[in-house]
Amino acid sequence: MCKHADHTNEIIDHLKIDVYPLLQSTISNSIDCKFLKESNAPEKPIVIDLLVQIKNEFQSLITYEKKLVFPSVLKVFKAKKSSTSLPNLNDLLQLTKSKEHKLIHHIAKLELALKHKKWDSVLQYNLIHVFLENFVREKLLWNKMIQDRIESCGCFKRNYFDQVQPATSKTIANNEDNVT
């Protein structure tokens, strides 16, 4: 493996060990918040519903990244040129980004719902802060790193373009629509 692969591995470990557990505990704290639980505010059900959706979506994202996306990225680094069945990183990253967009959408709705809150919502605001300052920032760096590897890392670039068909799911779908 090249030096870029080692660095990629370090970033993956950082996400798994530092970034994701912090956000997981912040989400749990904001759901378990006693001020929210004791509140009778009309916004309470909406906020709880959003927090549960954020928790589920984030847990789902972690599952896919740990089990499929991260191993796939490393597999593309390690692959020999003759390898035939490599993951379609382009599709995987697009699916991941779609989930990240859903999370960002939920967080934006949460921020809106908290505007008229009637309880001490420091824990929910902390979740928004950690999400934007930690998770979003780290994922931007991750996506930038992948883009850099595609553009400049010899082994990654070769396997990404030569072995992985860069057709997105939507492109495939559109092509199939045209055929039928």
Next chain:
Amino acid sequence: MGNDLKEAEDHIVSLSQKNVRERMAEALLFLKATYGFEDDQKTINVTLSREEIADYVGTSTESCIRLLSEFNQDKIIAIHGKKISIINLPLLIQTANIED
């Protein structure tokens, strides 16, 4: 009041069912992107138990079996034992509610 509660309950059940269908479709797309297709260009090139698929979806094994059966009836996928073929990819993507 009773009717309102019933409507709210139905709405919640409907939302959660939609959500779990979305998540199943999403799981199948992740598996397709990771393992690709076999030579027939339809069958996902991996063998997973229903428990393993349920784990990806974040649902119970029973719910996973029911959902796969629904997708099969809707002609989105075809099931051959532990193998799954995607026979209507556009509909699967639509069901997954993938954003740009």
